[in-house]
Amino acid sequence: MNGSLEKTGRRMAIAAGLLAAFAATGVGLVAFTELSTRERIAANERAYLMRTLNEIVPAEAHDNDMFSDTIEVSDVELLGPPEAITVFRAFSGGRPVAVILTPIAPDGYSGAIKLLVGIAMDGRLTGVRVTSHRETPGLGDGIEAARSDWILGFDGRSLDDPPIGRWAVRRDGGDFDQFTGATITPRAVVKAVSNALLYFEKNGQALFAPQTNIGKTIQ
Numbered sequence: 407m408n409g410s411l412e413k414t415g416r417r418m419a420i421a422a423g424l425l426a427a428f429a430a431t432g433v434g435l436v437a438f439t440e441l442s443t444r445e446r447i448a449a450n451e452r453a454y455l456m457r458t459l460n461e462i463v464p465a466e467a468h469d470n471d472m473f474s475d476t477i478e479v480s481d482v483e484l485l486g487p488p489e490a491i492t493v494f495r496a497f498s499g500g501r502p503v504a505v506i507l508t509p510i511a512p513d514g515y516s517g518a519i520k521l522l523v524g525i526a527m528d529g530r531l532t533g534v535r536v537t538s539h540r541e542t543p544g545l546g547d548g549i550e551a552a553r554s555d556w557i558l559g560f561d562g563r564s565l566d567d568p569p570i571g572r573w574a575v576r577r578d579g580g581d582f583d584q585f586t587g588a589t590i591t592p593r594a595v596v597k598a599v600s601n602a603l604l605y606f607e608k609n610g611q612a613l614f615a616p617q618t619n620i621g622k623t624i625q
């Protein structure tokens with residue numbers, strides 16, 4: 407009697423041990439997959455950002471590592487979020503060439519639209535790209551360079567071209583096209599880009615302050 411009880415107890419202990427080992431292996435596998443997926447996503451995002459930065463300010467136009475030569479600035483009125491945003495800086499032979507601001511348009515149809523806005527020293531846009539948005543596919547997503555050429559319409563523009571009063575979509579009396587049945591998204595982007603230009607006009611010089619300022623926040 408005692409012997410069979412002992413056997414049953416041992417079997418149960420083995421079963422419990424096996425179950426625990428399977429559970430631990432499962433948890434370990436999920437954690438490993440999650441970690442490597444997160445790392446892969448971060449690496450993809452970094453690669454996309456580098457590629458896009460180089461589209462906006464081409465490699466031959468600067469000789470510094472734009473990806474790591476950054477400062478943080480904040481201006482809730484002109485740049486969007488209350489927290490600081492990153493500014494990538496391009497230099498050639500130590501001379502400032504351009505900056506790429508990362509403002510956020512807060513007022514897309516479905517919320518925030520994150521942008522890269524490249525501005526050359528003469529105040530002209532070198533390029534604008536959307537890095538993240540939740541606008542409706544087929545309606546608002548024409549702001550993506552992969553979906554339409556609309557965003558390329560900012561290339562070479564400045565606060566004088568068009569004059570500031572015409573930095574709006576056509577529906578609002580401006581120079582920029584809206585999309586069929588979707589005015590809210592392009593309106594938000596046009597406003598964020600013109601605000602980025604206004605920010606550059608006010609703070610352009612400070613954005614190129616010596617490298618000792620890297621990491622400091624300009625208010």
Ligand SMILES: Cc1cc2nc3c(=O)[nH]c(=O)nc-3n(C[C@H](O)[C@H](O)[C@H](O)COP(=O)(O)O)c2cc1C
Pocket residue numbers: 515516541542543545546547584585586587588589590591592
């Ligand atoms: C389901 C749904 C999704 C929409 N998504 C967008 C959008 O992503 N971007 C946008 O500007 N308008 C979107 N709209 C349209 C807006 O509600 C609004 O009508 C439009 O932006 C105004 O532009 P319009 O004056 O050219 O019609 C959407 C409408 C519906 C019903």
